[in-house]
Amino acid sequence: MRFTLSHIIDGAPVGGAATVAIVNPSDTGDIVAIAPTGDADDMLAAIASAQAAFGSWSRSGLIERHDILRRAAAEMMDRRAELGALLSREEGKIVAEGVGEVLRAAQTLEFFAGDMLRLGGEAGPSVRPNVSVQVTREPLGIIGVITPWNFPFSIPAWKIGPALAWGNCVIFKPAANTPACAYEFVRIFLRAGLPPGVLNLVLGRGAAVGDTLCRHAAVAGVSFTGSVETGARIAAACAASSPPKRLQMEMGGKNPMIVLDDADLDRAVEGAVSGSFYSTGQRCTASSRLIVTPSIRKRFVAAMVERMAALKIGHALDAYSQIGPLASADQLALVDGYVVAGKGEGAKVAAGGGPLVCRTPGYYYAPTLFVDTAPGMRIARDEIFGPVACVIEASNYEHALALANDTSFGLSAAIYTESLARAEHFKRNAEAGMVMGNLPTSGADYHVPFGGRKASSFGPREQGATAREFYSIVKTAYTYASPTV
Numbered sequence: 338m339r340f341t342l343s344h345i346i347d348g349a350p351v352g353g354a355a356t357v358a359i360v361n362p363s364d365t366g367d368i369v370a371i372a373p374t375g376d377a378d379d380m381l382a383a384i385a386s387a388q389a390a391f392g393s394w395s396r397s398g399l400i401e402r403h404d405i406l407r408r409a410a411a412e413m414m415d416r417r418a419e420l421g422a423l424l425s426r427e428e429g430k431i432v433a434e435g436v437g438e439v440l441r442a443a444q445t446l447e448f449f450a451g452d453m454l455r456l457g458g459e460a461g462p463s464v465r466p467n468v469s470v471q472v473t474r475e476p477l478g479i480i481g482v483i484t485p486w487n488f489p490f491s492i493p494a495w496k497i498g499p500a501l502a503w504g505n506c507v508i509f510k511p512a513a514n515t516p517a518c519a520y521e522f523v524r525i526f527l528r529a530g531l532p533p534g535v536l537n538l539v540l541g542r543g544a545a546v547g548d549t550l551c552r553h554a555a556v557a558g559v560s561f562t563g564s565v566e567t568g569a570r571i572a573a574a575c576a577a578s579s580p581p582k583r584l585q586m587e588m589g590g591k592n593p594m595i596v597l598d599d600a601d602l603d604r605a606v607e608g609a610v611s612g613s614f615y616s617t618g619q620r621c622t623a624s625s626r627l628i629v630t631p632s633i634r635k636r637f638v639a640a641m642v643e644r645m646a647a648l649k650i651g652h653a654l655d656a657y658s659q660i661g662p663l664a665s666a667d668q669l670a671l672v673d674g675y676v677v678a679g680k681g682e683g684a685k686v687a688a689g690g691g692p693l694v695c696r697t698p699g700y701y702y703a704p705t706l707f708v709d710t711a712p713g714m715r716i717a718r719d720e721i722f723g724p725v726a727c728v729i730e731a732s733n734y735e736h737a738l739a740l741a742n743d744t745s746f747g748l749s750a751a752i753y754t755e756s757l758a759r760a761e762h763f764k765r766n767a768e769a770g771m772v773m774g775n776l777p778t779s780g781a782d783y784h785v786p787f788g789g790r791k792a793s794s795f796g797p798r799e800q801g802a803t804a805r806e807f808y809s810i811v812k813t814a815y816t817y818a819s820p821t822v
């Protein structure tokens with residue numbers, strides 16, 4: 338089945354003259370959808386529609402918003418097999434991960450449906466006599482949500498869920514290569530009873546529609562997940578707009594996973610395989626630097642190579658596949674470019690190392706493990722965003738910690754050790770927003786904050802109760818009342 342997609346502006350489908358074919362990365366002969374590529378006028382129409390809707394939506398009752406979020410969550414849960422298969426077909430992650438992601442999106446919406454009911458404030462006396470003070474939160478306004486393709490259901494859920502829960506209107510600009518998931522996501526909200534204009538979808542390239550969104554004066558905030566380079570462009574566009582916009586950005590990582598001599602080897606290998614290669618390594622939390630101390634290094638590498646030989650790479654919708662293809666031809670070229678560079682810089686390939694041919698033509702890549710990696714090599718410094726990990730040797734725990742922190746990123750960091758003292762020390766000293774003990778760097782919960790430090794993140798944390806810091810704005814109200822009546 339081939340979907341014909343449209344923008345969704347003011348609750349209605351809007352087509353466009355220019356279209357693009359969305360190819361299944363597992364089978365390039367399969368066209369998943371035909372999607373319009375929007376322009377600045379489409380974006381301006383969406384913003385106008387959100388402006389018109391904001392007045393009544395921002396004043397809507399909590400229960401109306403709560404019920405809409407819960408109905409959207411329920412439909413996602415009910416349709417998770419179908420939507421998960423669509424996600425796998427469009428993005429390329431295996432269907433078990435696709436279904437899991439749709440379920441996760443539904444759970445995230447459920448969380449925010451509950452969190453919005455805990456909306457509270459503060460009330461207290463003023464420093465001045467007969468004056469009272471109230472601190473409350475109000476909707477921020479019109480919010481631009483710009484998302485990448487690697488989690489086309491769960492990232493929109495953790496941005497759009499709290500945005501709507503807190504009474505904001507949203508312009509949703511998904512990645513150009515996953516429009517079908519975004520289209521289904523928005524239609525579910527409309528069926529759940531969301532009024533027209535509250536959530537608008539504009540499809541197309543970031544440089545055209547995304548940039549218009551970031552520069553528009555009526556947009557109060559932009560929440561973005563994507564690459565560091567795009568983040569810099571978005572930040573510049575938002576800074577140039579007047580009034581200034583609130584900005585939240587999540588931009589990848591080069592996440593270290595330390596394996597100390599005393600680690601549970603089987604658990605560390607399982608963690609490294611899932612952290613580095615599942616979702617085809619296309620996660621900002623992927624474990625890409627495996628920092629290993631001397632006594633366990635040989636056993637760790639041997640066990641990794643053996644375990645990797647058993648991995649089944651194939652079509653995302655085949656039940657036996659454990660790892661699907663990369664998401665696009667561009668990603669394949671990028672990842673392969675890094676692997677070639679790694680070989681050129683003198684790192685050795687212990688497993689994988691190139692594209693794979695499977696039963697259908699697709700963007701398949703062998704999970705790749707580099708050894709003899711020096712910390713200064715490009716493969717050890719840049720985010721590759723593919724199934725590539727490098728083993729870096731550390732002489733001891735202190736050296737491992739220094740290597741782990743020697744990066745411009747700071748999203749997630751993991752340690753495998755049986756020593757409580759070292760695990761605690763690492764928890765305190767890792768320069769990362771998320772720290773994992775005997776767990777891979779990937780795999781975050783939806784009810785607690787998600788985000789990083791340094792070049793990985795900017796602005797308030799996403800998810801959990803901290804989401805409100807971005808999606809609402811504080812008002813401090815003072816009232817004088819005469820002490821006599």
Ligand code: ADP
Pocket residue numbers: 483484485486487510511512513541542543544546547548551562563564565566567568570571
């Ligand atoms: P990814 O490759 O992970 O999708 P990108 O950073 O390339 O990461 O893109 C993330 C999102 O940002 C996409 O929706 C993309 O279309 C959008 N985008 C790209 N360039 C711009 C821009 N100049 N302004 C606004 N959004 C952009």
